Amino acid sequence: MGKSLFQKVWDAHTVGTLADGRTQLFIGTHLIHEVTSPQAFGMLRDLGLKVKFPQRTFATVDHIVPTIDQDAPQDPLAAEMMQALRKNADDFGVTYFDLASGKQGIVHVVGPEQGITQPGTTIACGDSHTATHGAFGAIAFGIGTTQVRDVLASQTLALEALKVRRIEVNGDLRPGVYAKDVILHIIRLLGAKGGIGYGYEYAGDVIDRMSMEERMTVCNMSIEGGARCGYVNPDAKTVAYLKGRPYVDMTDFDATTARWLSFASDPDAHYDDIVRINAADIEPTVTWGISPDHGISISENIPDPAKAATPLEKASIEEALAYMKLDAGTPIKGVKIDVAFIGSCTNGRISDFREVAKYIQGHKVAPGVKAIVVPGSQIVAIQCEQEGLPKIFTDAGFEWRGAGCSMCLAMNPDKLIGDQLCASSSNRNFKGRQGSPTGRTVLMSPVMVAAAAINGCISDARELFHLEKPAAVA
Amino acid sequence: MALEPVLNVTGRAVFIPGADIDTDRIIPARFMKCVTFDGLGEFAFYDVRFNSETGEKTDHPLNDPRFAGASILVAGVNFGCGSSREHAPQSLRKYGFNGVIAESFAEIFFGNSTTLAMPCVIATAADVVKLRDAIEADPSTEVTIDVENLRVRTSGGLDFPVTMPDSAREALVSGRWDPIQELLDNDAAIEAKARELHYV
Numbered sequence: 001m002g003k004s005l006f007q008k009v010w011d012a013h014t015v016g017t018l019a020d021g022r023t024q025l026f027i028g029t030h031l032i033h034e035v036t037s038p039q040a041f042g043m044l045r046d047l048g049l050k051v052k053f054p055q056r057t058f059a060t061v062d063h064i065v066p067t068i069d070q071d072a073p074q075d076p077l078a079a080e081m082m083q084a085l086r087k088n089a090d091d092f093g094v095t096y097f098d099l100a101s102g103k104q105g106i107v108h109v110v111g112p113e114q115g116i117t118q119p120g121t122t123i124a125c126g127d128s129h130t131a132t133h134g135a136f137g138a139i140a141f142g143i144g145t146t147q148v149r150d151v152l153a154s155q156t157l158a159l160e161a162l163k164v165r166r167i168e169v170n171g172d173l174r175p176g177v178y179a180k181d182v183i184l185h186i187i188r189l190l191g192a193k194g195g196i197g198y199g200y201e202y203a204g205d206v207i208d209r210m211s212m213e214e215r216m217t218v219c220n221m222s223i224e225g226g227a228r229c230g231y232v233n234p235d236a237k238t239v240a241y242l243k244g245r246p247y248v249d250m251t252d253f254d255a256t257t258a259r260w261l262s263f264a265s266d267p268d269a270h271y272d273d274i275v276r277i278n279a280a281d282i283e284p285t286v287t288w289g290i291s292p293d294h295g296i297s298i299s300e301n302i303p304d305p306a307k308a309a310t311p312l313e314k315a316s317i318e319e320a321l322a323y324m325k326l327d328a329g330t331p332i333k334g335v336k337i338d339v340a341f342i343g344s345c346t347n348g349r350i351s352d353f354r355e356v357a358k359y360i361q362g363h364k365v366a367p368g369v370k371a372i373v374v375p376g377s378q379i380v381a382i383q384c385e386q387e388g389l390p391k392i393f394t395d396a397g398f399e400w401r402g403a404g405c406s407m408c409l410a411m412n413p414d415k416l417i418g419d420q421l422c423a424s425s426s427n428r429n430f431k432g433r434q435g436s437p438t439g440r441t442v443l444m445s446p447v448m449v450a451a452a453a454i455n456g457c458i459s460d461a462r463e464l465f466h467l468e469k470p471a472a473v474a
Numbered sequence: 475m476a477l478e479p480v481l482n483v484t485g486r487a488v489f490i491p492g493a494d495i496d497t498d499r500i501i502p503a504r505f506m507k508c509v510t511f512d513g514l515g516e517f518a519f520y521d522v523r524f525n526s527e528t529g530e531k532t533d534h535p536l537n538d539p540r541f542a543g544a545s546i547l548v549a550g551v552n553f554g555c556g557s558s559r560e561h562a563p564q565s566l567r568k569y570g571f572n573g574v575i576a577e578s579f580a581e582i583f584f585g586n587s588t589t590l591a592m593p594c595v596i597a598t599a600a601d602v603v604k605l606r607d608a609i610e611a612d613p614s615t616e617v618t619i620d621v622e623n624l625r626v627r628t629s630g631g632l633d634f635p636v637t638m639p640d641s642a643r644e645a646l647v648s649g650r651w652d653p654i655q656e657l658l659d660n661d662a663a664i665e666a667k668a669r670e671l672h673y674v
Contacts, residue, residue, distance in 0.1 A: 147589070158657065
């Protein structure tokens with residue numbers, strides 16, 4: 001019996017077994033940001049500890065940075081957090097991609113674009129969307145702040161191994177169906193808690209054909225399905241993406257490539273579960289409720305609690321509909337929106353903006369809709385500028401902003417107001433997620449967000465943009 | 475580092491209804507604009523405890539005077555899902571909770587809670603309903619999470635088994651819930667592993 005990538009990486013990084021039975025796992029790469037790290041550095045100071053391998057921790061600022069006038073947050077609390085990260089990076093000798101570096105951005109965009117994210121490695125970050133890096137065949141997961149302290153101090157964590165579920169998506173995606181729809185569909189099928197205890201291995205010919213950025217979109221939302229990590233086996237595309245990036249050692253690249261590819265799951269690997277999904281069953285998918293597994297295709301109606309299978313499901317639908325102010329049994333298509341947001345660690349990469357820009361020329365954002373576009377990093381922003389994308393967006397009535405997490409979780413000034421409804425390319429539709437305790441979020445792909453912005457309501461992008469040819473996954 | 479073993483926790487309990495209660499719900503992101511965990515307790519479940527327009531208290535169970543001072547939280551499935559923010563269990567700890575009983579937990583929340591010596595035990599849906607009914611019928615009911623023997627008992631006579639991963643139970647009852655010293659003690663093995671890994 002062969003091994004999965006998860007088992008290979010886990011074995012290669014096992015330092016030993018702790019008294020309570022957990023594995024002491026070496027964390028080769030540690031990413032930090034301003035929200036979940038200051039307390040960890042405080043703990044180090046209290047304990048008189050230093051950072052064990054400062055060269056293996058990389059910092060950036062993303063959650064609280066404003067997307068307008070980025071250098072000078074008006075919010076004193078945000079300014080204090082930025083100063084704390086600067087001081088901690090300086091005091092402990094950690095690399096910091098700050099706003100002046102030209103490399104700042106969402107931590108899950110920065111890691112791959114710098115080539116810090118590599119196959120066969122372990123990556124931890126005090127952020128649940130760390131699974132994004134699994135797109136490169138890394139075992140990457142979110143941790144709490146006390147664990148951030150553990151990694152800083154020892155470069156290891158006390159962890160329990162996960163089971164592995166292989167999710168195969170085979171066939172051909174229909175036109176207008178994107179990586180975002182694939183992962184929203186998976187979460188809908190398996191549930192928000194379906195992945196508890198598992199790491200997800202995404203496979204099948206649809207995943208094989210995806211670009212690295214599309215794979216990142218899929219892996220990014222593993223946690224929304226309850227899985228602590230998700231990954232794709234490394235292949236020629238992974239190698240091509242990484243080749244020549246700043247943190248990739250090019251001295252013996254053939255050997256590096258061979259080592260990277262050796263971590264891919266063996267053909268006879270053991271899996272604890274296998275799920276097979278037919279790509280043709282996936283439609284443009286949107287959420288209607290307050291959990292990421294509250295998903296439906298754009299042509300479906302909003303669920304009716306009267307038709308729920310269990311009392312628990314009935315109560316859950318009723319709670320979600322009351323919060324979302326939506327009517328049971330009615331189409332999701334046509335629901336009015338107030339705000340449109342394109343960005344986040346799920347969909348804030350160059351390919352996302354290129355794809356939307358292909359379709360919005362000649363269109364205008366509907367009157368009364370606030371539409372904002374937030375690149376995932378400064379490097380993505382520069383790429384967009386070089387390709388003339390900001391003008392395409394602003395001509396169509398979108399606001400073009402600076403890099404950061406922005407309205408995904410609204411720790412900066414970009415927030416919903418009152419019960420505004422936002423068509424969002426981000427990853428979470430929890431109550432209050434986008435900064436207003438009564439704000440409403442509908443998750444979808446960036447092209448679907450653009451269609452909603454232009455029509456002023458949740459729309460089928462295939463109709464508005466005449467999407468006939470297979471789009472992103474060529 | 476000698477830590478206090480967590481063999482059991484006892485207190486009055488409060489039931490918070492709903493599945494998939496996420497960590498944004500437990501501690502909204504705007505309260506994370508801080509560089510310490512101090513003061514998070516008052517913001518636990520803030521946006522469901524207070525009406526965002528009027529500022530008035532809602533009918534949330536944590537506002538119910540019958541459950542004031544409860545230190546055991548009882549919940550449904552997938553409690554603590556979403557963001558990895560340790561601010562969530564920190565805010566519950568500082569609010570006054572010492573343990574959580576739920577049908578299931580999201581893993582990062584579970585791990586963060588264990589590291590804070592706050593046991594999270596898993597009960598069946600039927601037992602959660604019985605416990606809920608018991609504490610709602612008599613909010614003065616004392617609930618004990620017996621971590622050592624993995625049972626929940628109440629002063630009203632309920633007594634049912636619960637589960638948690640062996641490693642977490644062991645860490646709590648042996649006073650090793652914060653693993654930092656043990657991790658640091660293996661320094662030689664850490665150094666050896668670092669030399670073995672090409673990319674480090």
